[in-house]
Amino acid sequence: MTYTINRIIQDASFDDVDARVRNALAENGFGVLTxxxxxxxxxxxIDKDMAAYRILGACNPTMAWEAIGMEPRVGAMLPCNVILRETEEGIEISAVDPVASMQAIPNDDLKDVADNVxxxxxxxxxxx
Structure with missing residues (x-):
């Protein structure tokens, strides 16, 4: 099982993809907290240069409320990180796969929430 959900956008600038990601997250109930x-x-x-790389901490309040109600310490795994990074192929978008990240928690109800997220x-x- 992979631990991220990925896509590469080839026809847009980094900032354009960033704006599009934020809009798409909002349309699916997420806000960017960090x-x-x-x-x-x-x-x-550390005075090191690297290609553009941004981490967005996205949260769907309804899903977070449900998950925290089931497992109060699950907050250590929130929010859902979404990265944007500049690659030779284009701008890569990668979001954490919440199903993969929740495998360490033995709670079947929480797995249902992770599937929804x-x-x-x-x-x-x-x-x-």
């Missing part, structure tokens, strides 16, 4: 510009951080902290993330990435 943002990390990894390339800028690496440059600032996975589908919402797949829908969002497909819509970009």
């Amino acid at each position: 943002e990390i510009d990894v390339a800028a951080t690496m440059k600032k902290k 996975r589908q919402l993330l797949k829908n969002a990435i497909a819509a970009v």
Whole structure:
């Protein structure tokens, strides 16, 4: 099982893909709670250059509420990270697969929530 849901966009700039990802996430019930510009951080902290790389911490409040109600410590695995990174092929979008990340938690009800979140993330990435 892979641990991410992936897609490469070849016909757009990094910032355009970023905007499209945020819109698609919003259309599927997610908000972006955090943002990390990894390339800028690496440059600032260790003076290393790298291609554009951004981590968006996406959260679907309804799904998060349900999951936390079932497993209060599941918050250690939230929000759902979505990365955008510049590659030779284009801008790659990768979202965490919540089903894969929740395998460590022995709770069948939580797996159902993870399945729902996975589908919402797949829908969002497909819509970009």
